[in-house]
Amino acid sequence: MNTDITIIGSGPGGYVAAIRAAQLGADVVLIEKEKIGGVCLNCGCIPTKSLYRNALFVKDLKNSTHLCVDVDNFKINFQQMIKRKDNIVNRLAMGVKQLLKTNGVKVIHGIGSIIDKNKVLVNTGDGEKIINTNNIIIATGATTVIPPIKGLEGEGILTSTEMLSLTELPTEIAIIGGGVIGVEFASIFSTFGSKVTIIEKMANILPEMDNEVSEALKNELVKKGIAVNTRTELQEVKGEKDKLRLITTGGELVVDKVLVSVGRKPLLPDINSNVGINITSTGAIEVNSKMQTNVPNIYAIGDVNGNYQLAHVASAEGIVAANNIMGKEEEMDYKVVPNVVFSLPEVASVGLTESKARERTRIKVGTFPYSANGKALSMGEETGFIKVIADKYLNEILGVHIFGYDASNLIAEAALGMKLEVTADEVAKTIHAHPTVSEIMMEACQDIDSKAIHKI
Numbered sequence: 001m002n003t004d005i006t007i008i009g010s011g012p013g014g015y016v017a018a019i020r021a022a023q024l025g026a027d028v029v030l031i032e033k034e035k036i037g038g039v040c041l042n043c044g045c046i047p048t049k050s051l052y053r054n055a056l057f058v059k060d061l062k063n064s065t066h067l068c069v070d071v072d073n074f075k076i077n078f079q080q081m082i083k084r085k086d087n088i089v090n091r092l093a094m095g096v097k098q099l100l101k102t103n104g105v106k107v108i109h110g111i112g113s114i115i116d117k118n119k120v121l122v123n124t125g126d127g128e129k130i131i132n133t134n135n136i137i138i139a140t141g142a143t144t145v146i147p148p149i150k151g152l153e154g155e156g157i158l159t160s161t162e163m164l165s166l167t168e169l170p171t172e173i174a175i176i177g178g179g180v181i182g183v184e185f186a187s188i189f190s191t192f193g194s195k196v197t198i199i200e201k202m203a204n205i206l207p208e209m210d211n212e213v214s215e216a217l218k219n220e221l222v223k224k225g226i227a228v229n230t231r232t233e234l235q236e237v238k239g240e241k242d243k244l245r246l247i248t249t250g251g252e253l254v255v256d257k258v259l260v261s262v263g264r265k266p267l268l269p270d271i272n273s274n275v276g277i278n279i280t281s282t283g284a285i286e287v288n289s290k291m292q293t294n295v296p297n298i299y300a301i302g303d304v305n306g307n308y309q310l311a312h313v314a315s316a317e318g319i320v321a322a323n324n325i326m327g328k329e330e331e332m333d334y335k336v337v338p339n340v341v342f343s344l345p346e347v348a349s350v351g352l353t354e355s356k357a358r359e360r361t362r363i364k365v366g367t368f369p370y371s372a373n374g375k376a377l378s379m380g381e382e383t384g385f386i387k388v389i390a391d392k393y394l395n396e397i398l399g400v401h402i403f404g405y406d407a408s409n410l411i412a413e414a415a416l417g418m419k420l421e422v423t424a425d426e427v428a429k430t431i432h433a434h435p436t437v438s439e440i441m442m443e444a445c446q447d448i449d450s451k452a453i454h455k456i
Contacts, residue, residue, distance in 0.1 A: 001029070001129060001130070001131045001132065002131075002132045002133075003027045003028065003029045003106070003131060003132070003133050003134075004021075004026040004027040004028065004133070004134050004135065004325075005018075005021050005026050005027070005028045005029070005133065005134065005135045005136070005137060005322075005325060006028075006029045006031065006112070006120045006131050006133040006135070006136050006137070007021075007028065007029070007030045007031065007136075007137040007139055008031045008112040008114075008120070008136070008137070008138050008139060008140055008269050009031070009032065009038060009138070009139035009140040009141060009269075009302070009304075010030055010031075010032040010036045010037060010038055010096075010107070010139075011037065011038020011039060011040055011041070011139060011141050011302060011311070011314060012037075012038060012040045012041070012302070012311040012312070012314045012315045012318075013038075013139040013141075013301040013302030013314030013315060013317055013318040014030060014032075014038065014137070014139030014301070014302070014318065015030065015036065015037065015038075015096055015099075015100060015318075016314075016315040016318040016319060017137050017139065017301060017318030017319065017321055017322045018030045018100060018103075018105045018318075018322075019099055019100065019103050019105065020318065020319045020322035020323065021322040021325060021326060022103040022104050022105050023103060024322065024323070024326040024328070025326070026322075026325070026326060027104075027106075028104075028105045028106065029105075029106045029107075029108060029131055029133070030100065030105050030106065030107050030108070031107075031108050031109075031110060031111075031112035031120070031122055032107065032108075032109055033109070033110060033111045033112070035093065036093055036096055036097055036100070036107070037089075037092065037093050037096050038141055039141055039142075039161075040311040040314075041089060041092055041093060041096065042089055042093065043160065043161040043164050044160065044311075045311050046088065046089055046092060047085045047086075047088070047089055047164045048160075048164065048184055048185070048188070048342065049342060050081075050084060050085035050088045050089075051081060051085060051164075051188050052184070052187075052188055052342045054081045054084075054188075054192075055187065055188045055191040055192065055344065056344070058074075058076065058191050058192060059191055059344060061074050062191075063380065066380055067380060076169065076192055076193065078166075078167075078168065078169040078192065079167055079168075082164075082165075082166070082167065085164065108122050108124065108129065108131075109124060110122040110123050110124035110125065110129070111123045111269075111270075112269055113269060113270035113271070113272075114136060114138075114269060114270070114271045114272060114275055114298075115130075115272050116272060116274065116275055117136070117275055117295050117297055117298060118132060118133055118134065118297070119131070119132055119133070120133060120136060134297065135297045135298070135299070135325045136297065136298045136299070137291075137298075137299045137300070137301060137318070137321050137322075137325075138268075138269060138285060138293075138298065138299065138300040138301070138304055139300075139301050139302050139304065139314070139318065140267050140268060140269050140304050141266075141267050141302055141303045141304060141314075142264035142265055142266050142267050142303035142304065142309060143264060143265060143267040144159040144160070144161075144260065144261075144264055145260075145262055145263045145264060145265050146159075146260055147176075147234075147260075147262055149234055149235065149236065149237065150235075150236045150237070151236050151237030151238055151239070151244075152237055152258075152260060154237065154239050154244075155239060156239070156244050156256065156257050156258060157237065157244075157257075157258050157260060158257055158258065158259050158260070159259070159260055159261075160181050160185070160259070160261060163185060163257075163259055166257075169189070169192055169193065169194060170189070170194050170255075170256040170257040171194060171195065171256050172194065172195045172196075172197075172254070172255040172256050172257075173185075173189055173194050173195070173196050173197070173255055173256065173257050173258070173259060174196075174197045174199060174244075174246050174253060174255045174257075174258045174259070175196060175197065175198045175199065175258075175259045175261060176199050176234055176258060176259065176260050176261065176262055177198075177199075177200060177260070177261040177262040177263065178198045178199075178200030178202070178204075178205030178206065178207075178228065178230065179205075179206065179207075179208075179261060179262075179263065180206065180341050181261040182198055182200075182205075182259065182261040183198070183205055183206060183217070183221075183341055183343045184341060184342050184343060185259055185261070186198050186221065186226050186343075187221070187226075187342070187343045187344040190221075190224060190225060190226050191224075191344060195225070196225075196226045196227070197226070197227040197228075197229065197253060197255070198221075198226060198227065198228045198229065199229050199232050199233075199234055199246070199248055199250075200228070200229065200230045200231075200232065201230075201231065201232060201233045202230065202231070203230055203231055204218070204230060205217065205218050205221075205228060205230065206341060206347065208339075209339075209341075209347060209349060209353070209401070210349060210353040210354055210355075210387065210399075210401040211353070211354070211355060212354065212387065212401075213347055213349070213387070213401050213402075213403045214347075216384070216385070216403050217341075217343055217345075217347055217403060218230075220344075220345065220383060221343070224344070229248070229250050231250075232248050232249055232250040233248060233249045234246060234247075234248050235247045235248060235249065237258060240254065242256070243255065243256065244256070244257070244258055246258065264303065264309055265282075265283055266282070266283050266284040266285065266303060266304045266305070266306055267303070267304060268283070268285065268304060275295060275298070276294070276295060277293050277294065277295055277298060278293065278294045280306060282306055283306075284304065284305055284306025284307075285300035285304055285305050285306070286305075287299065287300050287301075287305045287307075289331035289332050290320065290321070290324045290329070290330070290331055290332075291305070291317050291320050291321040291324065291332065292321075292324065299321040299324070299325070301314055301317035301318050301320075301321050302314030302317060302318070305317070307332075307334065308334070308337060310337065310339065312337075312338075313334075313337060316332065317332055320332050335351075335418070335419075336350060336351065336415050336418045336419045337350065338350040338411045338412070338414075338415045340407070340408040340411065342408065345381070345383055345384050345403060345404045345405055345407070346402075346403075346404065346405065346406065346407035346408050347401075347402070347403050347407055348401075348402045348407035348408050348410065348411035349399070349400065349401045349402070349411070350399065350400050350411055350414050350415045350418060351389070351397070351398050351399030351400060351414075351418055352389060352398045352399040353389075353399060353401070354387065354389055354399070354401075356399075357389045357398050357399055361391055361392070361398075362391070362392035362393065363389055363390065363391060363392055363398065364389075364390050364391075364392050364395075364424075364448045364449075365387060365388070365389055365390075365448065366387070366388045366390070366424065366444040366445055366446070366447035366448035366449075366452070367385055367386065367387045367388070367444055367447060368385065368386050368440045368443040368444040368447055368452060368454075368455055369382075369384070369385045369455070370382050370383060370384040370385060370404045370405065370437075370440065371383075372443075372454045372455060373435075373437055373439060373440050373443075373454075374434070374435040374439075375435040375436050375437050375439070376404070376405055376437050376440075378435070379405065379437075381404065381405035381406075381437075383404060383405075384402070384403045384404020384405065384407070385402075385403055385404065385440075386400070386401070386402045386403075386404070386410075386440045386441060386444045387399075387400070387401045387402075387444065388400050388414075388424060388427075388441070388444040388445055388447075388448060389401075390423070390424040390445075390448050394423070395423040395424050395425055395448075396421055396422075396423055396424075397414070397417055397418050397422060397423065397424055397427070397445075398418075400414035400418070400441075402414075402440075405437060406437055410437060410438060410440070410441065413427075413438060413441055414441065424445040424448045424449075425445070425449075427441060427442060427445040428442055428445035428446040428448075428449075428451070430442065443455060
């Protein structure tokens with residue numbers, strides 16, 4: 001088989017690159033060893049958001065008396081929640097398959113190996129296929145890191161993939177790692193009624209987020225009954241009948257299940273050493289701003305290149321790689337990358353944290369609380385705040401951090417504004433519809449110059 005572009009991996013980077021390249025006239029082969037859509041669609045972003053929606057509804061049921069509605073004795077049907085999640089995943093997967101078919105992308109199920117810079121071997125299980133290709137895009141993603149701790153290989157130790165396949169709701173869960181995955185699962189399962197403990201060795205959960213935001217979220221999680229043990233390390237796990245005993249630097253606890261969510265590492269395909277692709281010290285494939293490796297006709301996108309472990313970044317990199325292969329020169333711009341955590345409440349950010357901004361330049365900071373926003377108060381969602389960071393002299397927005405209701409959608413305005421290099425004053429003077437939660441962005445930008453109307 002001969003083709004213009006061979007893509008290994010059909011996640012949000014791979015399938016997007018395939019479609020864009022096909023749109024530009026390329027003959028494309030897409031290789032996938034498991035399910036079309038990759039981790040994000042099948043056992044990551046999408047299925048967790050399905051359960052997150054369940055958790056939001058349960059939260060509202062628990063707080064129904066605040067809205068003057070009495071709801072008694074409701075029942076959580078966890079098995080039906082899992083079925084609903086599976087139906088959503090299957091529907092979206094069918095959509096991706098149809099998009100690939102409509103754009104003429106040839107899909108081969110099997111394990112792809114790079115034999116040389118213009119040849120890919122596919123083991124389909126029924127035999128082998130050789131693909132002669134002008135270009136290769138590696139989009140094989142990442143895999144869960146399991147730290148070398150005694151007992152983590154035993155029964156009841158789960159990754160996020162296994163968590164999404166549970167058929168019964170655990171009574172008690174320990175989550176190793178207070179990053180995005182850990183915090184999201186903690187919020188979801190705690191709301192369902194599980195007793196949850198987060199064990200995080202760093203000083204804060206969400207250590208890459210703005211300190212004020214991560215501290216506020218920690219306090220809210222604790223208020224909701226989640227035990228958050230920071231500066232704590234897991235030392236050993238011991239099986240005790242149908243339970244697990246965790247020995248940590250902060251003491252011991254006994255749980256039903258353990259979720260390991262300490263991070264993910266690049267997952268490389270089999271590459272013949274003669275190809276000569278440069279690999280970084282962290283095991284990622286080294287690329288330039290065009291997503292090109294040191295072998296000019298081989299590209300690497302998404303988690304496998306070690307830049308950002310975010311689905312939307314992988315998709316953007318996929319488009320850049322496809323454009324460059326097809327002669328439309330483009331470079332990746334990572335200046336504006338929004339990040340979202342679907343905790344309860346949500347967290348979203350874009351740009352520099354306050355501490356990193358202070359390291360670079362003189363800044364001004366504006367904040368505004370949800371409790372002073374009419375729409376948020378009406379919705380019963382008064383927990384949280386927004387923080388806007390701007391250059392002291394140019395007034396250009398350098399970073400925005402939101403902790404509260406619908407932060408995942410609100411961050412888009414901030415990202416667009418930063419992409420266009422707007423000033424805080426320009427946002428402050430932009431009329432925002434009332435009553436909407438989006439007004440907090442306008443008020444925070446006003447607050448940068450101490451002129452917020454609704455802030456005391």
